[in-house]
Amino acid sequence: MEENEYSGYWEPPRKRCCCARRGTQLVLVGLLSTAMWAGLLALLLLWHWETEKNLKQLGDSAIQNVSRVTKDLQNYQSNQLAQKSQAVRMSQNLQELQAEQKQMKAQDSELSQNLTELQEDLISVRSQNAELSQNLNRLQEDLVNIKSLGLNEKRAASDALEKLQGEVTKLWIEILMSKGTACNVCPKDWLHFQQKCYYFGKGSKQWIQARFTCSDLGGRLVSIHSQKEQDFLMQHSNKEDSWIGLQDLNMEGEFVWTDGSPLSYSNWNPGEPNNGGQGEDCVMMRGSGQWNDAFCRSYLEAWVCEQLATCELSAPFASVSPTGATPRSEP
Ligand code: MMA
Ligand code: CA
Numbered sequence: 001m002e003e004n005e006y007s008g009y010w011e012p013p014r015k016r017c018c019c020a021r022r023g024t025q026l027v028l029v030g031l032l033s034t035a036m037w038a039g040l041l042a043l044l045l046l047w048h049w050e051t052e053k054n055l056k057q058l059g060d061s062a063i064q065n066v067s068r069v070t071k072d073l074q075n076y077q078s079n080q081l082a083q084k085s086q087a088v089r090m091s092q093n094l095q096e097l098q099a100e101q102k103q104m105k106a107q108d109s110e111l112s113q114n115l116t117e118l119q120e121d122l123i124s125v126r127s128q129n130a131e132l133s134q135n136l137n138r139l140q141e142d143l144v145n146i147k148s149l150g151l152n153e154k155r156a157a158s159d160a161l162e163k164l165q166g167e168v169t170k171l172w173i174e175i176l177m178s179k180g181t182a183c184n185v186c187p188k189d190w191l192h193f194q195q196k197c198y199y200f201g202k203g204s205k206q207w208i209q210a211r212f213t214c215s216d217l218g219g220r221l222v223s224i225h226s227q228k229e230q231d232f233l234m235q236h237s238n239k240e241d242s243w244i245g246l247q248d249l250n251m252e253g254e255f256v257w258t259d260g261s262p263l264s265y266s267n268w269n270p271g272e273p274n275n276g277g278q279g280e281d282c283v284m285m286r287g288s289g290q291w292n293d294a295f296c297r298s299y300l301e302a303w304v305c306e307q308l309a310t311c312e313l314s315a316p317f318a319s320v321s322p323t324g325a326t327p328r329s330e331p
Contacts, residue, residue: 159260160260162220162259162260163259163260163261166259166260166261166308169308170195170308173195173308173309173311176311176313177195177311181311181312181313182311182312183195183309183310183311183312184309184312185309185310185311185312186309186310187218187307190307191236192309193229193232194228194229195308195309196306196307196308196309197219197306197307197308197309198222198232198233198236198304198305198306199214199217199219199304199305199306200236200237200238200242200302200304201213201214201302201303201304201305202301202302203301204299204300204301205243205299205300205303206296206297206298206299207243207247207282207294207296207297207298207300208296210243210300210303211243211245211258213303213305214245214303214305214306217305218307219305219306219307220245220258220259220305220306220307221243221244221245221258221303221304221305221306222244222245222304222305222306223244223245223246223257223258223259223261223306224244224265224267224285225261225264225265226265227265227267229265230265230267230289233285233289233304234289237285237287237289237302237304238302239287239288240287240300240301240302241284241285241286241287241300241301241302242284242285242300242302242303242304243282243283243284243285243300243302243303243304244283244284244285244291244303244304245257245258245259245306246258246263246282246283246291247281247282247283247296248273248281248293249281249282249296252275252281253273253275255273255283255293266291267285267289267290267291268290268291268292269286269288269290269291269292270290272290272291272292272293273291273292273293274293275293276293277295278295279295280292280293280294280295280296281293281296282294282295282296284300285304
């Protein structure tokens with residue numbers, strides 16, 4: 001191909017050696033520019049890779065930060081909720097406290113009012129105290145009097161009742177005996193004589209102790225109404241001084257049997273009753289069998305009890321007297 005045709009415009013002809021050098025130069029330039037481009041590209045790639053790495057790190061740390069912040073936010077929100085509910089509770093408590101305070105104030109004023117009233121009462125009570133204790137003393141005296149009155153009345157009533165029961169029992173026994181019933185049943189260790197049973201007690205006793213012991217045994221201190229009865233007692237008394245149921249405790253010189261029966265028979269020792277010494281209101285039967293009024297608090301070694309014998313009834317009235325007394329076993 002012609003150079004003229006190729007360049008499109010006219011150029012003066014060149015030497016051959018110059019053309020070769022110029023080709024080499026071109027190649028070199030090309031190579032150089034290629035190398036430059038390659039270097040540039042490598043730099044770009046390096047920069048891109050580095051940037052991408054940095055971006056990735058940034059992204060990771062951002063994600064971490066976001067999750068941390070989210071967590072913190074959640075914590076903060078829950079804390080806030082808790083604080084809110086605590087605040088609500090506290091305000092409720094405050095209201096309750098205020099209400100209580102109000103109530104306490106009201107109570108306080110009421111209490112102080114009551115205290116004032118109590119103090120006034122105390123003053124009036126104190127002023128009444130002396131009067132009351134005086135009244136109390138008077139009442140106690142009255143009570144003692146009433147009690148003693150009551151006791152005396154009770155004793156009189158029970159004596160009368162005992163006497164009445166004895167009479168009814170005697171009548172009942174007489175009726176039964178008139179119909180042929182045997183009335184001679186006595187408890188163990190009691191001796192039978194006529195319509196009565198006798199217990200000869202041994203052991204040191206004052207008259208009143210002997211009386212209570214006879215009562216505990218279901219009987220009473222003996223009353224003596226005939227010489228035969230006196231003789232029977234003498235047979236069994238072992239010639240010892242023994243308490244019997246005669247006394248003049250209520251009225252000096254008026255001797256009565258403890259069962260209320262009249263003094264229809266007596267067997268006084270000559271010169272008795274003499275109410276000797278410090279006063280003698282209780283009667284003993286001496287070893288000789290004769291009676292003596294003696295000091296009631298003296299101790300005698302023997303005492304005699306009696307009770308009515310019970311009747312042998314066929315069933316269904318077996319061994320029952322109107323007093324309900326049934327034969328007793330060991331005294
Ligand atoms: C004692 C006493 C009296 C009794 C006389 C009789 C000294 O007193 O038993 O009751 O009357 O004796 O001498
Ligand atoms: Ca006497």
